[in-house]
Amino acid sequence: MQGLMQDWPLLVHTILDHARDWHGDREIVSRTVEGPIHRYTYRDLDRRARQIASASARRLGLTEGDVVATMAWNGYRHMEIWYGLMGLGAVVHTLNPRLFADQLDYIVNHAEDQWIFLDTTFVPVLEAVRERIPRVKGFIVMTDKAHMPAETSLPNVICYEDLIAEGDSGFAWPKLDENTACGMCYTSGTTGNPKGVVYTHRSNVLHAMATCAADALALSSRDTIMPVVPMFHANAWSTAFSAPMAGANMVMPGAQMDGASIYELLDREHVTLTAAVPTVWLMLLQYLGQNKDLKLNALERVVIGGAACPEAMMKAFEKDYDTTVIHAWGMTEMSPLGSLGTRKGGLEDMAPDAWWQTKLKQGRPAFTVEMKIADDEGTDLPNDGKTFGRLKVRGPAIAHSYFKGEGAEAFDAEGWFDTGDVATIDENGYMQITDRSKDVIKSGGEWISSIDLENVAVGCPGVAEAAAIGMPHPKWDERPMLVIVKEGGADVSKDQILAHLDGKIAKWWTPDDVVFTDSIPHTATGKISKLELRQQFKDHKLPTI
Numbered sequence: 453m454q455g456l457m458q459d460w461p462l463l464v465h466t467i468l469d470h471a472r473d474w475h476g477d478r479e480i481v482s483r484t485v486e487g488p489i490h491r492y493t494y495r496d497l498d499r500r501a502r503q504i505a506s507a508s509a510r511r512l513g514l515t516e517g518d519v520v521a522t523m524a525w526n527g528y529r530h531m532e533i534w535y536g537l538m539g540l541g542a543v544v545h546t547l548n549p550r551l552f553a554d555q556l557d558y559i560v561n562h563a564e565d566q567w568i569f570l571d572t573t574f575v576p577v578l579e580a581v582r583e584r585i586p587r588v589k590g591f592i593v594m595t596d597k598a599h600m601p602a603e604t605s606l607p608n609v610i611c612y613e614d615l616i617a618e619g620d621s622g623f624a625w626p627k628l629d630e631n632t633a634c635g636m637c638y639t640s641g642t643t644g645n646p647k648g649v650v651y652t653h654r655s656n657v658l659h660a661m662a663t664c665a666a667d668a669l670a671l672s673s674r675d676t677i678m679p680v681v682p683m684f685h686a687n688a689w690s691t692a693f694s695a696p697m698a699g700a701n702m703v704m705p706g707a708q709m710d711g712a713s714i715y716e717l718l719d720r721e722h723v724t725l726t727a728a729v730p731t732v733w734l735m736l737l738q739y740l741g742q743n744k745d746l747k748l749n750a751l752e753r754v755v756i757g758g759a760a761c762p763e764a765m766m767k768a769f770e771k772d773y774d775t776t777v778i779h780a781w782g783m784t785e786m787s788p789l790g791s792l793g794t795r796k797g798g799l800e801d802m803a804p805d806a807w808w809q810t811k812l813k814q815g816r817p818a819f820t821v822e823m824k825i826a827d828d829e830g831t832d833l834p835n836d837g838k839t840f841g842r843l844k845v846r847g848p849a850i851a852h853s854y855f856k857g858e859g860a861e862a863f864d865a866e867g868w869f870d871t872g873d874v875a876t877i878d879e880n881g882y883m884q885i886t887d888r889s890k891d892v893i894k895s896g897g898e899w900i901s902s903i904d905l906e907n908v909a910v911g912c913p914g915v916a917e918a919a920a921i922g923m924p925h926p927k928w929d930e931r932p933m934l935v936i937v938k939e940g941g942a943d944v945s946k947d948q949i950l951a952h953l954d955g956k957i958a959k960w961w962t963p964d965d966v967v968f969t970d971s972i973p974h975t976a977t978g979k980i981s982k983l984e985l986r987q988q989f990k991d992h993k994l995p996t997i
């Protein structure tokens with residue numbers, strides 16, 4: 453028997469319809485690339501999204517299925533392009549400006565991007581690859597006439613404000629199937645070339661609903677949300693969809709992500725929830741450390757993910773600034789949020805120490821995410837909080853394949869996606885990442901968690917950043933080595949770091965060496981690049997003990 457309920461395709465424009473109709477006065481505040489702060493409402497966003505959709509259909513010839521790229525910071529124009537072009541049925545492909553030039557042209561060509569919308573900041577980035585992306589028809593610079601670059605070698609350049617002025621604010625969204633593609637984001641994945649993840653309208657709407665839930669981010673119309681995590685990093689962790697869905701104000705930080713600029717917006721705009729990778733929070737906490745009279749008065753929750761949240765960071769937010777940390781784990785392939793570290797019903801009476809250790813884990817799955825660990829042969833492993841295994845997920849906001857069918861080995865016949873992470877899951881369902889499968893340190897056949905080592909090491913006074921890598925060893929195959937960046941002015945020694953680790957990790961996990969460096973290489977999404985680090989230290993000899 454069929455149910456008798458109305459069918460309503462889950463299209464992303466329905467999110468904006470709701471925001472316009474019921475939260476029309478809520479604001480999007482953007483720090484613009486041009487300088488001034490820009491403010492407008494969801495009602496304005498709806499109007500301009502329709503304008504850019506109609507103008508792009510008319511002047512750029514865009515239609516359903518066309519792929520269009522953006523290279524832009526978080527800001528109101530970027531939101532208009534997302535909602536406008538997705539509403540039109542086009543696929544918005546976010547480009548990460550931190551990619552190396554050869555990765556960038558590979559991605560643009562592979563995705564078959566037809567046009568690129570870009571902030572003025574990125575004109576030189578695209579000029580550098582222009583000749584290697586010949587199929588791109590033109591470039592829309594996201595500014596007004598007064599701020600257009602005086603000269604550029606980019607061909608067929610259009611001023612965004614000129615384009616949008618030609619558009620019709622009454623443009624009607626076409627009727628689309630909810631499984632129509634609407635977004636694309638490349639991920640460096642585990643091996644080989646970057647791979648394209650293609651989101652659907654349905655997956656984005658479902659994911660936004662799941663992330664709004666009280667046990668996830670608990671978003672509401674009383675919140676003011678600042679996604680510092682860029683829209684080009686996996687949908688700004690869904691906030692570009694979940695904030696309007698909840699009717700929350702949005703604060704968009706633009707290009708300035710240093711501690712002082714982030715603090716200024718958090719404070720002035722009374723931001724209640726913010727989200728970013730640990731590197732950003734390190735900068736904010738350093739700034740706060742230098743300006744001891746500053747407080748985070750309005751901030752209630754900070755979402756930390758993309759890389760493990762160090763204990764010292766969680767402590768600083770929770771204990772020094774009275775801000776709740778939500779440690780989240782996810783992947784581009786998962787829209788991206790997969791698990792969040794909020795307290796589960798039944799754990800109210802957990803001893804404070806035990807809860808603290810649980811909170812440091814990567815959290816428990818949000819609705820729509822199925823999760824398990826398995827061994828290399830594919831046998832499921834127990835959720836006992838001790839057994840490590842390959843972390844696998846499936847669900848309606850998780851990719852079932854990559855663009856053009858690449859990387860098929862990551863997906864099995866039952867629809868499980870192998871995340872490439874190694875994890876434990878405890879009795880309460882909290883998952884803890886211990887490594888990337890390719891970064892795991894295997895000593896004498898046993899796994900050592902590089903993330904655990906790093907977390908403990910960054911808790912040592914004087915250590916700004918730590919990375920653990922496996923070094924070849926004649927007896928044990930591999931032994932761990934720590935690479936340390938000292939805090940400015942700090943004079944911490946190898947012996948002090950080893951003494952700090954003592955008692956906090958298993959004895960046999962103790963690194964065979966600790967080396968110091970000025971900076972640790974990061975990938976385009978802000979993660980430590982273990983690949984580069986291993987390359988950098990390939991000739992380093994471990995001391996013989």
Ligand code: AMP
Binds near residue numbers: 639783885977
């Ligand atoms: P991306 O697709 O760029 O977001 O990268 C996803 C990968 O980042 C995951 O597979 C993890 O290896 C890593 N990651 C994301 N969040 C966390 C976290 N909270 N702790 C540790 N690793 C994380």
